[in-house]
Amino acid sequence: MDFVPTPDKLIPDLTPAQEIVLLARTLWREGYRDHLAGHITYNLGDGTLLCNPWLLTWREIRPRDILRITLDGEVVEGQWPVPLGIPLHLELHRARPDVRVAVHNHPDFGTIWADMREMPPVYDQSSSLGGGGDLVLIDEYDGAVNNTESARKAVEALGAGELALLAGHGVFILGTTIRAAHQRAVALEQRCRNAWMVRAAGGRPDSALPQWWLERMARSDGNGFHGFWEAGVRAELAAEPDLLDD
Amino acid sequence: MDFVPTPDKLIPDLTPAQEIVLLARTLWREGYRDHLAGHITYNLGDGTLLCNPWLLTWREIRPRDILRITLDGEVVEGQWPVPLGIPLHLELHRARPDVRVAVHNHPDFGTIWADMREMPPVYDQSSSLGGGGDLVLIDEYDGAVNNTESARKAVEALGAGELALLAGHGVFILGTTIRAAHQRAVALEQRCRNAWMVRAAGGRPDSALPQWWLERMARSDGNGFHGFWEAGVRAELAAEPDLLDD
Amino acid sequence: MDFVPTPDKLIPDLTPAQEIVLLARTLWREGYRDHLAGHITYNLGDGTLLCNPWLLTWREIRPRDILRITLDGEVVEGQWPVPLGIPLHLELHRARPDVRVAVHNHPDFGTIWADMREMPPVYDQSSSLGGGGDLVLIDEYDGAVNNTESARKAVEALGAGELALLAGHGVFILGTTIRAAHQRAVALEQRCRNAWMVRAAGGRPDSALPQWWLERMARSDGNGFHGFWEAGVRAELAAEPDLLDD
Amino acid sequence: MDFVPTPDKLIPDLTPAQEIVLLARTLWREGYRDHLAGHITYNLGDGTLLCNPWLLTWREIRPRDILRITLDGEVVEGQWPVPLGIPLHLELHRARPDVRVAVHNHPDFGTIWADMREMPPVYDQSSSLGGGGDLVLIDEYDGAVNNTESARKAVEALGAGELALLAGHGVFILGTTIRAAHQRAVALEQRCRNAWMVRAAGGRPDSALPQWWLERMARSDGNGFHGFWEAGVRAELAAEPDLLDD
Numbered sequence: 012m013d014f015v016p017t018p019d020k021l022i023p024d025l026t027p028a029q030e031i032v033l034l035a036r037t038l039w040r041e042g043y044r045d046h047l048a049g050h051i052t053y054n055l056g057d058g059t060l061l062c063n064p065w066l067l068t069w070r071e072i073r074p075r076d077i078l079r080i081t082l083d084g085e086v087v088e089g090q091w092p093v094p095l096g097i098p099l100h101l102e103l104h105r106a107r108p109d110v111r112v113a114v115h116n117h118p119d120f121g122t123i124w125a126d127m128r129e130m131p132p133v134y135d136q137s138s139s140l141g142g143g144g145d146l147v148l149i150d151e152y153d154g155a156v157n158n159t160e161s162a163r164k165a166v167e168a169l170g171a172g173e174l175a176l177l178a179g180h181g182v183f184i185l186g187t188t189i190r191a192a193h194q195r196a197v198a199l200e201q202r203c204r205n206a207w208m209v210r211a212a213g214g215r216p217d218s219a220l221p222q223w224w225l226e227r228m229a230r231s232d233g234n235g236f237h238g239f240w241e242a243g244v245r246a247e248l249a250a251e252p253d254l255l256d257d
Numbered sequence: 258m259d260f261v262p263t264p265d266k267l268i269p270d271l272t273p274a275q276e277i278v279l280l281a282r283t284l285w286r287e288g289y290r291d292h293l294a295g296h297i298t299y300n301l302g303d304g305t306l307l308c309n310p311w312l313l314t315w316r317e318i319r320p321r322d323i324l325r326i327t328l329d330g331e332v333v334e335g336q337w338p339v340p341l342g343i344p345l346h347l348e349l350h351r352a353r354p355d356v357r358v359a360v361h362n363h364p365d366f367g368t369i370w371a372d373m374r375e376m377p378p379v380y381d382q383s384s385s386l387g388g389g390g391d392l393v394l395i396d397e398y399d400g401a402v403n404n405t406e407s408a409r410k411a412v413e414a415l416g417a418g419e420l421a422l423l424a425g426h427g428v429f430i431l432g433t434t435i436r437a438a439h440q441r442a443v444a445l446e447q448r449c450r451n452a453w454m455v456r457a458a459g460g461r462p463d464s465a466l467p468q469w470w471l472e473r474m475a476r477s478d479g480n481g482f483h484g485f486w487e488a489g490v491r492a493e494l495a496a497e498p499d500l501l502d503d
Numbered sequence: 504m505d506f507v508p509t510p511d512k513l514i515p516d517l518t519p520a521q522e523i524v525l526l527a528r529t530l531w532r533e534g535y536r537d538h539l540a541g542h543i544t545y546n547l548g549d550g551t552l553l554c555n556p557w558l559l560t561w562r563e564i565r566p567r568d569i570l571r572i573t574l575d576g577e578v579v580e581g582q583w584p585v586p587l588g589i590p591l592h593l594e595l596h597r598a599r600p601d602v603r604v605a606v607h608n609h610p611d612f613g614t615i616w617a618d619m620r621e622m623p624p625v626y627d628q629s630s631s632l633g634g635g636g637d638l639v640l641i642d643e644y645d646g647a648v649n650n651t652e653s654a655r656k657a658v659e660a661l662g663a664g665e666l667a668l669l670a671g672h673g674v675f676i677l678g679t680t681i682r683a684a685h686q687r688a689v690a691l692e693q694r695c696r697n698a699w700m701v702r703a704a705g706g707r708p709d710s711a712l713p714q715w716w717l718e719r720m721a722r723s724d725g726n727g728f729h730g731f732w733e734a735g736v737r738a739e740l741a742a743e744p745d746l747l748d749d
Numbered sequence: 750m751d752f753v754p755t756p757d758k759l760i761p762d763l764t765p766a767q768e769i770v771l772l773a774r775t776l777w778r779e780g781y782r783d784h785l786a787g788h789i790t791y792n793l794g795d796g797t798l799l800c801n802p803w804l805l806t807w808r809e810i811r812p813r814d815i816l817r818i819t820l821d822g823e824v825v826e827g828q829w830p831v832p833l834g835i836p837l838h839l840e841l842h843r844a845r846p847d848v849r850v851a852v853h854n855h856p857d858f859g860t861i862w863a864d865m866r867e868m869p870p871v872y873d874q875s876s877s878l879g880g881g882g883d884l885v886l887i888d889e890y891d892g893a894v895n896n897t898e899s900a901r902k903a904v905e906a907l908g909a910g911e912l913a914l915l916a917g918h919g920v921f922i923l924g925t926t927i928r929a930a931h932q933r934a935v936a937l938e939q940r941c942r943n944a945w946m947v948r949a950a951g952g953r954p955d956s957a958l959p960q961w962w963l964e965r966m967a968r969s970d971g972n973g974f975h976g977f978w979e980a981g982v983r984a985e986l987a988a989e990p991d992l993l994d995d
Contacts, residue, residue, distance in 0.1 A: 018337055021312060045629055046689070047734055066513060066730040071737065091510055117629055126626035126697055127706035134372035135425045137291055137363055150711065179627045179711030197292070205372055210704040211949065212456040214373035219396065219425030238312040242293050245317065264829055267804060380864035381917045383783055383855055443784070451864055457703065458948040460865035465888065465917030484804040488785050491809065537875055538935065539980055558759060558976040563983065583756055609875055618872035618943055619952035642957065671873045671957030702950040 014248060021241035022248075027053055027061055028077035029255055030189040034114070035069035036254075037193065037243035042119035042200050043069065048181070049116035052100040053189065056111075058082060060104060064091030069116075075257045098162035099183070106166050110173075110185045112192040117181035120203035125176040131206030132218050133225055138202035140239075141194035142231025143185070147172040174199060190240040191233030197243075260494060267487035268494075273299055273307055274323040275501055276435040280360070281315035282500075283439065283489035288365035288446050289315065294427070295362035298346040299435065302357075304328060306350060310337030315362075321503045344408040345429070352412050356419075356431045358438040363427035366449035371422040377452030378464050379471055384448035386485075387440035388477025389431070393418040420445060436486040437479030443489075506740060513733035514740075519545055519553055520569035521747055522681040526606070527561035528746075529685065529735035534611035534692050535561065540673070541608035544592040545681065548603075550574060552596060556583030561608075567749045590654040591675070598658050602665075602677045604684040609673035612695035617668040623698030624710050625717055630694035632731075633686035634723025635677070639664040666691060682732040683725030689735075752986060759979035760986075765791055765799055766815035767993055768927040772852070773807035774992075775931065775981035780857035780938050781807065786919070787854035790838040791927065794849075796820060798842060802829030807854075813995045836900040837921070844904050848911075848923045850930040855919035858941035863914040869944030870956050871963055876940035878977075879932035880969025881923070885910035912937060928978040929971030935981075 014023055025033070031051050035043075043049060049069050053061040063069065064076045078089035082105055084097050100113050124131045128150055133139045149168045151161075165183075169175050173185040174195060182199060186192035209215075218225070248254060260269055271279065277297050281289075289295060295315050299307040309315065310322045324335035330347050332339060346359050370377045374396055379385045395414045397407075411429075415421050419431040420441060428445060432438035455461075464471070494500060506515055517525065523543050527535075535541060541561055545553040555561065556568045570581035574597055576589050592605050616623045620642055625631045641660045643653075657675075661667050665677040666687060674691060678684035701707075710717070740746060752761055763771070769789050773781075781787060787807055791799040801807065802814045816827035820843055822835050838851050862869045866888055871877045887906045889899075903921075907913050911923040912933060920937060924930035947953075956963070986992060 016313070018312065045693075047728075047731055048629065066510065066733070067508070068734050068738075071734075071741070117627070120700075122627055122629075123697060123700045123704070123706075126701050126711065127704065128711055129706070135363070135368055135427070137294065137368075181627070201291075205369060207700065207704055208366075208369045208453065209372050212369070212373065212453055214369075214375070219372065219374055236293075239293055241312070242314050242317075246314075249317070262805070264804065381855070381860055381919075383786065383860075447783075451861060454861045454945065455864050458861070458865065458945055460861075460867070465864065465866055482785075485785055487804070488806050488809075492806075495809070537939075539974075539977055540875065558756065558979070559754070560980050560984075563980075563987070609873070612946075614873055614875075615943060615946045615950070615952075618947050618957065619950065620957055621952070673873070699946065699950055 013252065014245070016241075016245060021238060022244045023255065025244070025255075026074070027055075027189075028074045031061055031063060031077050032072050032074050032254065033244050033247050034189050034193055035063055035072055036247045038114070038116070038118075038196050039069045040246070041197050042121075042204075043116040043196065044119070045117035045122075045181075050094045050096055050100055050114075051192075052097075052104065052113045054104050054108070054111050055079070059087055060100070062094065062097065062100070064089065065094040066091060073257065074255065098159045099165060102159070102162045102166040103169075103185070110187070112186045112189055114184040114192050114196055115181060118196075118200045118203070120207050121176065121182040121200055122180075123207055124203050125178055125180055125182065128178045131203045132209075132216060133202055133220060134205050134209060134218050135220070138198060138205055139220060139225060139228040140198040140231070140236065141191065141233040142229055143173040143195050143233065144229050145172065145174075146199070147175040148178060149175050149183075150178040186233050188234055193240045193243060194233045194236055259498065260491070262487075262491060267484060268490045269501065271490070271501075272320070273301075273435075274320045277307060277309060277323055278318050278320050278500065279490050279493050280435050280439055281309055281318055282493045284360070284362070284364075284442050285315045286492070287443050288367075288450075289362040289442065290365075291363035291368075291427075296340045296342055296346055296360075297438075298343075298350065298359045300350050300354070300357050301325070305333055306346070308340065308343065308346070310335065311340040312337060319503065320501065344405045345411060348405070348408040348412040349415075349431070356433070358432045358435055360430040360438050360442055361427060364442075364446045364449070366453055367422065367428040367446055368426075369453055370449050371424055371426055371428065374424045377449045378455075378462060379448055379466060380451050380455060380464050381466070384444060384451055385466060385471060385474040386444040386477070386482065387437065387479040388475055389419040389441050389479065390475050391418065391420075392445070393421040394424060395421050395429075396424040432479050434480055439486045439489060440479045440482055505744065506737070508733075508737060513730060514736045515747065517736070517747075518566070519547070519681075520566045523553055523555060523569050524564050524566050524746065525736050525739050526681050526685055527555055527564055528739045530606070530608070530610075530688050531561045532738070533689050534613075534696075535608040535688065536611070537609035537614075537673075542586045542588055542592055542606075543684075544589075544596065544605045546596050546600070546603050547571070551579055552592070554586065554589065554592070556581065557586040558583060565749065566747065590651045591657060594651065594654040594658040595661075595677070602679070604678045604681055606676040606684050606688055607673060610692050610695070612699055613668065613674040613692055614672075615699055616695050617670055617672055617674065620670045623695045624701075624708060625694055625712060626697050626701060626710050627712070630690060630697055631712060631717060631720040632690040632723070632728065633683065633725040634721055635665040635687050635725065636721050637664065637666075638691070639667040640670060641667050641675075642670040678725050680726055685732045685735060686725045686728055751990065752983070754979075754983060759976060760982045761993065763982070763993075764812070765793075765927075766812045769799060769801060769815050770810050770812050770992065771982050771985050772927050772931055773801055773810055774985045776852070776854070776856075776934050777807045778984070779935050780859075780942075781854040781934065782857075783855035783860075783919075788832045788834055788838055788852075789930075790835075790842065790851045792842050792846070792849050793817070797825055798838070800832065800835065800838070802827065803832040804829060811995065812993065836897045837903060840897070840900040840904040841907075841923070848925070850924045850927055852922040852930050852934055853919060856934075856938045856941070858945055859914065859920040859938055860918075861945055862941050863916055863918055863920065866916045869941045870947075870954060871940055871958060872943050872947060872956050873958070876936060876943055877958060877963060877966040878936040878969070878974065879929065879971040880967055881911040881933050881971065882967050883910065883912075884937070885913040886916060887913050887921075888916040924971050926972055931978050931981060932971045932974055
């Protein structure tokens with residue numbers, strides 16, 4: 012596929028399965044690349060979810076690999092097993108039908124703040140994109156999120172939050188669309204990277220951004236930045252031109 | 258295109274639009290790679306500017322994508338919208354007709370010093386290249402630079418400066434040519450990187466470079482290093498041989 | 504070779520020599536890439552070992568380059584010399600016939616903790632994978648491990664350990680299979696990287712992971728994570744499709 | 750060229766000009782990649798030197814680009830100008846006819862210790878390779894090394910040294926062969942990198958390596974590690990198979 016973007020058509024039309032593949036691959040490049048780790052779920056609203064398969068990395072999945080599963084984690088369509096960590100997502104989608112997309116992984120810098128159990132300051136404009144309200148630190152390690160009980164506790168601790176650090180583990184990011192989840196995942200990793208850089212240099216803990224700006228940005232639903240998601244999609248299609256074929 | 262450089266002809270002849278594309282792409286490799294962020298304007302001196310388009314990244318633009326716009330931001334030639342952040346550049350070019358080229362972005366290390374609101378020392382020769390006088394810290398965050406009022410304040414705070422850190426945001430670099438802007442953008446990022454490295458290691462705050470040298474270097478107009486810009490151009494043409502085709 | 508994975512067949516069938524090549528190459532990507540350094544031995548249980556050849560890097564070896572040697576280091580099959588540092592492995596395999604696979608190298612972050620002679624905390628789930636019991640610090644530098652006497656001392660200091668930092672030198676990782684050695688080598692480098700990141704940022708020294716979890720994870724034999732090794736193998740085969748040919 | 754190494758023939762036969770090209774390119778990958786910076790001279794012993802050309806980067810030069818110049822810097826063979834910084838090398842070769850090869854550049858981590866004006870401890874085995882005696886800190890900045898007077902002072906300050914940090918500038922590495930210069934340049938950058946990593950993490954200042962080992966290693970002439978240089982050469986030839994053609 013040799014897609015040439017125009018102002019009216021920034022990317023090809025995409026199915027939800029293609030969107031999941033593109034989200035996984037573009038986030039891999041952003042630092043969400045911990046081997047087999049990571050799940051993305053997409054609530055179809057009919058009692059089923061799309062999700063990435065277990066046993067393949069985010070860098071290698073293709074549209075044909077995407078699963079459709081029930082809210083109990085049973086595979087309805089697809090040839091692969093369900094990710095081991097899916098209980099976290101099942102609990103989440105059962106508790107919060109408003110959430111369309113959920114992303115979990117162990118990104119390079121997000122994981123460091125989860126390890127430190129501290130909040131990364133939002134030091135700059137790019138770090139503040141995408142909204143999602145206050146970042147929540149879920150600091151109760153009950154083993155991996157692949158058992159139902161600890162998944163339920165994590166979802167309870169999240170409350171109405173949409174962005175979380177899971178202490179000693181990774182991050183959890185929610186959104187109403189793939190686009191919003193992408194925006195928030197990129198911004199969270201930039202926030203964590205830049206805050207780490209400032210911290211390692213012994214820089215000041217307070218941000219240049221005024222409180223009114225931070226509050227305004229935090230209220231974003233993550234869907235407003237036209238072109239941001241599309242730029243990520245085009246980079247993946249340029250790297251693997253036949254990615255959408257199946 | 259299979260260009261072979263000779264001492265008399267280091268790179269092919271370039272139009273201003275091609276120069277903008279090559280500047281954007283070579284700076285992307287230098288760390289100016291924050292997704293859709295970044296604008297480059299080139300004052301044609303006839304009341305119009307060339308600039309990169311909105312909705313495409315610096316890594317993917319081609320000569321055909323470059324816009325010509327008025328000093329009020331109206332598109333005269335080109336199919337793409339004007340970058341949202343262009344008011345900063347419009348204010349600048351209206352206030353300072355001597356400036357031919359202006360570059361704004363959020364580079365990897367420059368942004369960290371903008372986040373810390375501190376001046377990176379000039380620790381070495383490479384960090385001192387390109388001149389541009391004193392680095393200015395513009396520490397007034399009035400929201401993004403995409404509204405006219407805050408753009409005007411930023412231009413006022415810059416005064417006659419040619420290099421700035423925008424607190425909580427990124428950098429702003431001016432020059433009389435694309436070549437000069439390139440030299441300064443590369444040197445500023447090296448300065449910020451090396452100073453961060455020294456700082457993270459708890460190194461001394463004073464530079465090995467004597468004051469007379471720093472002052473001499475600061476007075477450079479950025480055009481004197483024959484071959485520096487050309488080396489960056491060749492690397493981009495080697496990576497994408499048909500880049501100049503259109 | 505254009506291998507397409509399925510749930511029943513995640514990777515092609517591999518000979519032990521192919522496994523060694525794939526282990527070396529995938530670990531190179533994980534940071535085990537110190538030029539000519541590094542050896543992998545595989546105890547065939549018949550008085551001979553397979554090992555990588557001297558004079559070729561882990562990035563370039565192919566199945567035809569793998570040696571078979573005796574427990575005294577004599578080459579039985581293969582055209583290359585034995586690695587200079589092999590005495591460490593010979594001592595190890597003589598003393599501990601239970602160990603099938605041994606890996607030594609100087610990875611990016613593991614070497615830093617070996618240089619600091621400190622234990623990297625296990626800050627997160629990924630860092631705790633693969634087991635291998637307590638990480639042992641062997642802090643006696645008697646010259647390189649390429650003489651028998653200092654190799655013997657190192658093996659004695661290791662005791663029944665399966666994971667070690669060799670002070671001022673690198674790491675040593677044991678396992679019952681190539682798969683287990685891979686899991687442990689990846690996890691150890693992630694542990695060392697993340698702990699370095701926390702340390703450089705002045706983060707807390709204690710881990711979020713509870714003691715019971717750490718102890719449970721430490722008891723793993725490294726073979727339980729189905730698909731982890733296979734994902735690494737597929738990435739190498741995608742990068743060099745004819746790698747298994749010979 | 751599709752060269753297949755054997756134990757008797759690790760690399761193709763190389764001319765001195767090809768060796769310079771391969772040294773420049775492999776060191777670029779090791780962190781010696783500051784744009785147009787860097788010179789390599791090779792004393793032919795007949796009153797002339799080979800050197801890399803000005804105006805081309807170390808990453809792009811080919812054998813045909815190598816110059817032959819007199820000890821006064823006049824070009825005898827070759828189409829390119831002499832590097833601006835060559836006076837440092839001319840002074841060196843005039844003062845020390847025993848030195849065959851001299852390398853100057855601004856590598857990623859070496860430059861940081863030159864900026865800090867501190868000695869990086871030798872923390873590990875790889876950092877101690879290649880010998881060259883004590884690392885000398887030349888802490889007199891008289892402007893760039895491209896004028897004869899400051900070049901002479903730098904050579905005097907170096908004394909009989911073979912490895913130097915040039916404060917606020919970069920590094921200077923001498924050897925009797927291209928192979929030795931390569932070994933020393935790689936080891937110096939590893940030493941500087943690992944020491945920076947330890948320092949940024951607040952690690953101990955003393956090394957695990959005993960004094961007798963450090964002294965023994967320091968006496969190496971840099972030529973003894975068979976296969977090390979050859980591995981670097983093969984990686985470059987794999988990346989650009991027609992590199993030796995001319």
